[in-house]
Amino acid sequence: MNNLSRMVSGASNRRNFRRTRVITACAVCLFGLAAVYFTAQWWRDRAEQQLESKAAETLAVQAEALSGILDKYRLLPPLLSREESIIALFDDPDRDMSEAARRKAIEIAGRSGAKEVAFLHTDGRVLATAGGLFTGNREEHVRLLEAVRQGRLGRQAISLDSEQRAYAFAFGVRQDNVLIGAIAVYVDFDPVEATWSLSTNPIFITDPTGTVFLTNQPLWRLQHLDTLMSEARTPGHYLVGGKVLHSDLTRHLPLLDWQLHVLSDERPLVTAAWTGGIIAALVSLLVGALAFVVVMRREGQLLRMRRDRAASLRLERLVRERTKALSDTNVSLSREIDERRQTEEQLRKTQAELVQAAKLAALGQMSAAISHEFNQPLAAIRTYSDNAHRFLDKGNTGTVSDNLTRISGLVDRMAQLSQSLLSFSRKPGTTVKAIPIAPVLDEALMLVLPRARKAGVKVETKIEGGPHRVLGGQIRLSQVFVNLINNGIDAIAGAGTENGQVTLTVCEDGDAVVVRVEDNGPGIPPERRDSIFEPFFTTKDVGAGIGIGLSIASSIVADFGGSIAVGESDSGGACFAVRLRAADASDIAAE
Template identity: 45%
Template structure:
């Protein structure tokens, strides 16, 4: 009887273990599948987003490298001359040299009517290299209107597409023609070809303009993609100051199928906008491997549940068998740990490659900053050139006064009237000191500005800038009012570059009131919290609301042709942002424009550092 009772208890325990093991195994498998699928897909999304950011930057960098080439060529005297004279042989030579040195696909020159003058591929002519007329019509029209023309030239399955930039050449009568540059997207597609994931760039109409899948080129992306559903992924949002993950935000991605990549494969669609081009760069992340890994993890979890159930049952039968099963479990754990270490090494290598690409981009940004500094120096010298005639008048007046007082002093000395002679010599000294001060300011302003930032006084900067503008102020007849509301202010910046900002804003205000009988420019400084503020206002016609967003764009200007390149406000905006400040435009009470410069105060910065 005792044996029967023991056997009954044994069978009851066996039944209970069976009843518990089945639902526990099912729940464990479901949880493991859900969690592992999310983790592996999150990892795929993280890698693919990093890849998408790098490849989108590659496309933007390739086009941005050639954006300034047409305006620079259009400013060259030999280019202007050959466009005016329609010199085909000289044009072919210059175009071929420019295309070869810059690495452009093609460089061409057009007259104002849109007729081709010369091209880098005109003689000898390679088949298919001459662009169609309709690809240059829009950029030519924009260029002749004073803007930087741009358009996309479609490619084919065997030939990558290209991007077109155009800029007008200026003559005495206005636009005398245009310089057009074609940039091949083939280099971008070659860079993308290193990635296994499908990458495409599409325009606003969903047309594929660049891709690492040549069969898709020129097709509509919607024809190549079959939507299967949507996947929610937890994305880590990084705290930019602390460098840690502050929160996990959900992101929803389309799950699509790509028939050309295989019928049983699914991909996550990730998009990055390129607002300047109006394009989108899309990466398709393959989820097949992630789902396979999740299936393996689920299988391992289910097997582990069954294994533990078996261990529990076998432990009732034989302790030794249970110990053997435990050793097998430890071996399985070691294998899983080795896989985790291998995965960690792979991820570290991927991070190293990403860091290398980031360093390359930082080097490119440093080169861009050097080019911007050169542009600021050129703008300063152009400003001095515009003011040279007026400044010569500013020097001639003291010289004439010096000559007159010197003659009078000589006569007084001959007559023995030393008091009168001394008074004349004092006037000469004052005039000489005024000329020396003007020369000092001009010499300092013409120097190349450094990039170091430090505390600078605002009032001396404004005084020197207004001294340079005093001849211009006399010519326009405008009234200038300067008020320092909160006394001396020190801000963080550079003396010469801040002087360039004040000079550009004040000159822009004088341009706005030129020709007005009651023209007035108001310049004031004051303190607003942790910032020192410089405000330049005029009572001119102001800026139309629809143009406010374009005021600080390079080469944008509302002045007549020949009166400005549209770089002054753009340079001022860049300088102020280099000082960690802000430059904004608004409308004053009289309807004129109000420019406000906000810069960090030096005393508050030193207190924060302490």
């Protein structure tokens, strides 16, 4: 009876345990499936955020890089259109200037790095080009010249095929406010695409028609976006070339009316989802195993001690194996996270180095001009300082105070001169007002006379009539005449001319005031007169100058609506005629 009751009780217990195991197994399966789904989704969302963040950084960096390149070339045609050598190409329509224009175009293209430079007649005919690219399409010239005739900067994206693409900037060449021609500069996009090729993400630009104009995917060039991309199974996913891409981030470039796109690969998202799902599955298995351990222990306690001990050993061994597998997986994941963090840190360092390199390049360009323009004020400051020491020893405090005041004034003008040079390097332009020309010349003479006396050169000023007032800025005009007088002193000293003399003559010529700076040095050969106002052109020995002074002077005078012409003086030396607009009664009253 007891055996029968024990058998019945054992059968009932086994049924209860089977029911408990079934319920526990179902609960663990449901928990595991939910955990796998939500964990995989969470890991995928995190990976998607990181992917979009990296793509957004790439989008921002490449948009700024493209804007920087276009800004560089956007300023080139207006600056070149002011050069006398370029105006001379269109000055006489009866002369064949095609060969001279072609040499000039090759020179500009070589210096600026442009893909092509072209000189165009007002009717769209090509005068000359550097390489003969992009000039066969007359329609593109008509569209560029339409903006040029309106006094605007013409701009147009041009493509002959997938290998010959450029963006053209065109500006009118004018003489006496009459349009006589145009200069077009074509921007080379090969360096941009070469930079994009370093990115693993597809990057491309589409024009308003949806055509891919620039990309790091060679087969996509000049293809329409609709023919390349088709929607995949979910919104935001695209099937391109048999590969699923994700997160089409776009930035509008309003200046060009272009769209900059960055696509990300779908595979990291799938990998992240699989990783999260595997981890959740392992955790669920661990939870299920623990649940079954509890059930089996209870069952083993009611059955027999041996089975309980054997079951416990088997379960503990199973837990150790599963825990080891989970630990190995966690170590692998930690190693992968560390590698990604190091990669991101290296990317940030590289970006910082690129920014610093750009800053050093700009500082190097400015340092040459500042060093050239500050030598004379520094010499004057030194002279005044030495004199102040001598007068102080003699007790002449009045003269010491005057010298210190002059030093303070020179320092202020040096600061304003630095501001002026920085403005010239970026974008010409300054405040124009009516000023007397005599104080301007006095300030210039104050800076150059010590150096002239040391070189044995006499400087004279002749003012015919007056007082003369011109439209301009006192500090920048003083800088112009300092450059011109110093050039005359250098020419006389370099040639060893005896009784060297620089003469400044001021006179009126209609509605203009002309200041002639003449010397009795060796003069400037006629074949070099067309090039002396170009940046970095110099006839001095190595180390004696960098050839930027006359270029700066020409730009300053042009900003004030004037001009500088070079010729020969009566004594055979050089003569620079600075022509400035005379101030009328309304300009003087506005002061």
